[in-house]
Amino acid sequence: MPVTTTKPTSEAVAAGVPPRRRRRWKGATPYLLILPAVLLELLIHIVPMIVGIWMSFIQLTQFFIANWSQAPSAGLGNYKIAVDFSSPIGRALLHSFTVSCLYTLIVVGLAWLFGMSAAAVLQHGFRGRGGLRTLFLVPYALPIYAGVITWSFMFQRDNGLVNHVLVSNLHLLNDPPFWLIGNNAFVSMAVVALWRSWPFAFLMIMAGMQSIPDEVYQAAAVDGAGIWQQLRYITLGMLRPVNVVLVLMLFLWTFNDFNTPFVLFGPTPPQSADLISIHIYDNSFVNWNFGLGSAMSVLLLLFLLVVTGAYLLVTNRRSRRA
Amino acid sequence: MKARLISTVVTVIAVSATAACGGGGTSTSSSSSGSSKTLTYWASNQGTSLENDKVVLAPELAKFQQQTGVKVNLQVIGWPDLLNKILGATTSGQGPDVLNIGNTWAASLQATGAFMPFDSTALTAIGGQDKFVPTAFATGGALGKAPTSVPLYGLVYGLYYNKKMFADAGLKPPTTWQELQAAATKLTDPTKKQYGMVLEGGSYTESVHFAFIFGRQNGGQPFDSSGKATFTSDGMVNGVKQYVDLVGKDKVVNPSDVQYKNGPEAPGDFAKGKAAMLMSQNNADNTLQADGMKSTEYGVVPIPAPSPLPAAGKDVASFVAGINLSIFKNTKNQDAALKFVNFMTSPAEQAILDKPFTALPVIKGGTVNFTDNLAEANAFAQVLATKAEPLPLIPAESAFETNVGNAVNGLLAQAATGKDVSTSDIKAALQQAQDQMAAAG
Numbered sequence: 001m002p003v004t005t006t007k008p009t010s011e012a013v014a015a016g017v018p019p020r021r022r023r024r025w026k027g028a029t030p031y032l033l034i035l036p037a038v039l040l041e042l043l044i045h046i047v048p049m050i051v052g053i054w055m056s057f058i059q060l061t062q063f064f065i066a067n068w069s070q071a072p073s074a075g076l077g078n079y080k081i082a083v084d085f086s087s088p089i090g091r092a093l094l095h096s097f098t099v100s101c102l103y104t105l106i107v108v109g110l111a112w113l114f115g116m117s118a119a120a121v122l123q124h125g126f127r128g129r130g131g132l133r134t135l136f137l138v139p140y141a142l143p144i145y146a147g148v149i150t151w152s153f154m155f156q157r158d159n160g161l162v163n164h165v166l167v168s169n170l171h172l173l174n175d176p177p178f179w180l181i182g183n184n185a186f187v188s189m190a191v192v193a194l195w196r197s198w199p200f201a202f203l204m205i206m207a208g209m210q211s212i213p214d215e216v217y218q219a220a221a222v223d224g225a226g227i228w229q230q231l232r233y234i235t236l237g238m239l240r241p242v243n244v245v246l247v248l249m250l251f252l253w254t255f256n257d258f259n260t261p262f263v264l265f266g267p268t269p270p271q272s273a274d275l276i277s278i279h280i281y282d283n284s285f286v287n288w289n290f291g292l293g294s295a296m297s298v299l300l301l302l303f304l305l306v307v308t309g310a311y312l313l314v315t316n317r318r319s320r321r322a
Numbered sequence: 323m324k325a326r327l328i329s330t331v332v333t334v335i336a337v338s339a340t341a342a343c344g345g346g347g348t349s350t351s352s353s354s355s356g357s358s359k360t361l362t363y364w365a366s367n368q369g370t371s372l373e374n375d376k377v378v379l380a381p382e383l384a385k386f387q388q389q390t391g392v393k394v395n396l397q398v399i400g401w402p403d404l405l406n407k408i409l410g411a412t413t414s415g416q417g418p419d420v421l422n423i424g425n426t427w428a429a430s431l432q433a434t435g436a437f438m439p440f441d442s443t444a445l446t447a448i449g450g451q452d453k454f455v456p457t458a459f460a461t462g463g464a465l466g467k468a469p470t471s472v473p474l475y476g477l478v479y480g481l482y483y484n485k486k487m488f489a490d491a492g493l494k495p496p497t498t499w500q501e502l503q504a505a506a507t508k509l510t511d512p513t514k515k516q517y518g519m520v521l522e523g524g525s526y527t528e529s530v531h532f533a534f535i536f537g538r539q540n541g542g543q544p545f546d547s548s549g550k551a552t553f554t555s556d557g558m559v560n561g562v563k564q565y566v567d568l569v570g571k572d573k574v575v576n577p578s579d580v581q582y583k584n585g586p587e588a589p590g591d592f593a594k595g596k597a598a599m600l601m602s603q604n605n606a607d608n609t610l611q612a613d614g615m616k617s618t619e620y621g622v623v624p625i626p627a628p629s630p631l632p633a634a635g636k637d638v639a640s641f642v643a644g645i646n647l648s649i650f651k652n653t654k655n656q657d658a659a660l661k662f663v664n665f666m667t668s669p670a671e672q673a674i675l676d677k678p679f680t681a682l683p684v685i686k687g688g689t690v691n692f693t694d695n696l697a698e699a700n701a702f703a704q705v706l707a708t709k710a711e712p713l714p715l716i717p718a719e720s721a722f723e724t725n726v727g728n729a730v731n732g733l734l735a736q737a738a739t740g741k742d743v744s745t746s747d748i749k750a751a752l753q754q755a756q757d758q759m760a761a762a763g
Contacts, residue, residue: 066436
């Protein structure tokens with residue numbers, strides 16, 4: 001808590017109010033102003049998190065969901081089951097974790113690349129730039145459910161657009177493949193997620209590029225820098241703060257993605273597309289074991305905290321050095 | 323000084339915030355309990371659509387209000403959401419007063435303790451246990467405990483076949499599994515996009531039902547007498563193989579079927595003549611007729627078993643399926659809720675509702691009235707009377723459904739993508755389901 005000023009303010013003196021009282025209220029004002037926000041934050045974020053952590057230490061199975069307080073303590077039991085990688089549940093969690101990592105790597109990498117490329121192309125004015133920008137942002141503006149359900153129709157085996165193009169029009173394949181089961185499910189899911197998340201990368205990078213003055217490019221051009229050197233040293237260099245935040249946000253969203261697999265595949269996705277969020281959901285709801293599901297959630301939270309912390313530490317240190 | 327002021331303000335606001343919450347809560351509950359003239363009822367989707375259910379139930383609920391003065395707020399909930407919504411209501415304690423459940427969940431939901439047990443007083447209030455058909459009443463909960471649900475609509479599986487397609491091919495409805503395979507093979511012609519059989523291969527509930535039915539035919543049991551899971555017994559594995567082979571080895575099913583969930587697709591394919599046979603519960607009549615198929619155009623026989631029956635196998639053609647009614651324990655209107663259950667299971671209402679919902683009677687003296695096709699009515703009545711067994715009435719039943727059902731879905735998907743699904747593949751998948759259940763237990 002900051003120390004309030006000790007000098008009586010001139011207006012307090014002028015108003016003839018005892019300075020001490022007035023000062024005390026002035027000091028409290030900022031806290032009072034943020035108080036509703038703090039309370040709501042507690043209510044909406046912190047309390048559910050604490051409840052979740054508490055749930056992970058009790059045996060909240062079907063026998064106790066109607067009466068939580070009766071649930072016996074599980075100690076670290078739920079965590080032991082979750083990380084025992086020799087048991088089927090631990091193995092499945094590890095598998096799901098691997099799938100999520102791969103998915104995140106591909107989706108974030110490509111989303112950033114697509115966004116960067118599109119923003120670089122649209123950086124300098126030309127006819128129709130506004131139209132293209134709007135077009136690129138459409139996937140981001142669509143409601144998630146509407147977008148993903150449309151993809152799921154397109155991926156249908158018999159009547160889907162994808163197979164119609166691949167098999168009937170282009171004759172690339174003889175037998176229409178399944179896109180929503182088996183290993184192809186992973187590809188479909190990654191394509192949909194990429195379609196949905198790259199416009200955000202595009203938007204952020206485009207905004208960042210607005211702040212790079214044209215003079216810098218002109219000066220570089222005068223000094224003989226080619227287009228690639230300009231991109232490498234000026235654009236990327238000056239976009240660094242934007243990229244640091246952007247990649248982190250994309251990482252967190254993609255790693256925790258629930259909507260895409262849930263809308264594409266329903267509550268139990270195929271093995272190849274078993275992302276961690278939906279895997280936890282399955283363990284809670286399908287097996288009615290909310291304690292175990294919570295333990296997995298807490299582990300996920302810890303993992304994301306560690307990754308985010310390390311990422312910020314590394315990027316901050318580098319930018320200080322630079 | 324200042325710290326104290328802030329903490330005072332925090333406390334005041336926190337208290338007033340909780341008071342506000344409490345006030346809100348009280349006012350809502352008092353409005354419902356004060357009048358005690360309103361019930362919330364969650365109905366499952368029995369008609370052709372959620373809207374259709376509302377249309378069917380509305381006049382009956384109005385009748386109930388006229389008789390008792392109790393208004394019923396109806397919510398119709400689709401099958402994919404129903405179990406989750408019930409779990410949510412169980413966990414939060416904020417649920418409806420009366421609700422429909424799939425009868426196979428009865429024992430699992432009973433174990434949560436969220437439902438009101440129908441003790442002898444409650445049973446008397448709804449007209450006594452003796453009014454129900456005993457096999458249907460037995461699905462109300464675990465053996466030896468007061469049931470937490472009572473039967474509402476009866477359902478069983480049957481084999482629907484397209485009469486014209488069978489007649490054109492010179493076939494008779496199958497009485498053994500081998501005949502079914504032969505007929506299905508003969509009626510399959512992928513070039514014409516016509517298949518012998520259509521499945522809902524993306525639905526875990528269908529998959530687990532057939533794992534159970536065919537497992538029983540092959541002499542398996544999902545649980546032994548002590549309640550221990552025995553999914554990997556030879557009988558269960560062979561039963562699952564019998565089902566998965568329809569897609570894999572027999573190739574009498576359109577591989578795309580493995581993406582069909584509970585919905586209009588599979589009955590639709592059957593109604594349009596894209597498939598000659600459909601294994602479904604009797605409420606398929608609704609969808610078939612909505613798709614333009616007349617009740618004279620299809621026949622129904624019990625799902626056949628292999629001949630000769632494998633060792634310890636039983637000629638099981640269905641489990642005792644159906645919808646049960648439960649009352650939430652924390653209802654404020656128990657009397658009204660009991661009156662409502664009594665009303666819904668009264669002979670008059672049963673006769674009215676069985677027709678649009680194509681259900682079998684669950685009370686004694688009821689007749690199959692949802693079809694004018696007498697042979698169909700007899701076939702379903704025969705299945706329920708002689709060839710149906712209840713699914714295991716144990717708390718782990720729900721976990722059995724989801725784990726084994728999803729495992730079988732996975733196997734069907736492998737078969738559809740051209741993999742040869744062997745007995746050992748099936749055993750491994752079922753073992754994994756069993757291990758997961760045991761570890762999560």
